[in-house]
Amino acid sequence: MMKPLRVVQVVGRMMGGGVEATVMNHYRHIDRDRIQFDFIAQDDSTFIPVDEITSLGGRVFTIPSYKRLPQYMKACENLFHELNPIIVHSHMNALSVFPLKAAKSATVPIRVAHSHSTSNPHEYVKTAMKMALRPFSKMYPTHFAACSTYTARWLFGDSLVDKGEVRIIRNAIEPRTFSFNASVRAVKRAELGVSDNQLLIGQVGRMCFQKNQLFTLDVFAELLRRRPDAVLVLAGDGDMMNEVKARIHQLGIERSVQVLGMRTDMNELCQAFDVLALPSTYEGLSVVAVEAQASGLPILTSDQVSRETSIIPGLMQFLPITNTEPWVSALLKARPTPIRPDKQAAIQSAGYDITDSATQLGKWYMQLAG
DSSP, rough: OOOOOOEEEEEEEEEEEEEHHHHHHHHHHOOTTEEEEEEETTTTBBBHHHHHHHHOOOOOEEEOOTSSSSHHHHHHHHHHHHHHOOOEEEOOGGGHHHHHHHHHHTTSSSSEEEOOOOOOTTTTTHHHHHHHHHTTTSSSSSSSEEEHHHHHHHOOOHHHHHHTOEEEEEOOOOOHHHHHOHHHHHHHHHTTOOOOOOOOOEEEEEESSTHHHHHHHHHHHHHHHOTTTEEEEEOOOOOOOHHHHHHHHTTTTTGGGEESSSSHHHHHHHHHEEEEEEESSSSSHHHHHHHHHHOOEEEEEETOOOOOOSSTTSSSEOSSSSHHHHHHHHHHHHHOOOOOOOOOOHHHHHTOOOOHHHHHHHHHHHHHOO
């Protein structure tokens, strides 16, 4: 029997976020008899699903953080020499310059750079680094991928996109698991201690500047003055967790906010929520937004989020994050949503079905490998 093609996935610091979720979703649904993944993650990762990856036939290798660049580059090159892969697929956005340079030095023939995100000028240090690395983004890859046209243009420029040289790999999901289910909604809301007639607002994502939880808390504190029975649920972990908890205490809203930490039940939380808050300061194409739309969940999102994120007409409302009032006004109009139409077919027809996406990705890898 022929051995499967092993593709090295460079995922940086794993924290259970959208990029890793997208890679793992594809891994779960790809033909693993023909294609297997090896993951390279940084040793400062907080959530690496080692057991699941191993059970699926993959391997995990940890290396120093890119912040210790000489050690990082040496570890990457040594691993590439050891694994001798045909394909290295890097998901580190502008930082893909580093692992793909190491891959080229190790004579890896197929080197894919994948753009998942953009930048925000107020995230000064990160943005400065991204802007410095962008001119080198086409130097070491042999092939290019992105989660959306917007992120492709941001990192690789208009010319490559217009020539059709960037492959769009959608942040696909399993729509069936997110289809609205009233029974799941009732059970999950009871679990959270939320009654049928209370407005439950959810936000899911890493606790960081990009996801902008502090803004959500300011909005919610104002909302509570006019809608005191509302509840906010924050799911996710990250470097700003302590800052988020401190803001909750400072605003005096502890009784109305639940901080859940890392969760693996997003499909059930989508049923329980009445509104999803997505006030990101920048975004590639949010996996959480795709999942929410699959369950028919209304979304209030930042105008810094790409319009490509809107898959199902009418579900996403784009608002400025320069002040809180438009968000408060929109939430005052929101109502609990105990019944929602099935959006599974719409998600599939828009190209976000993970079964189809994984099949296409597998074909692409086999084509690249010859």
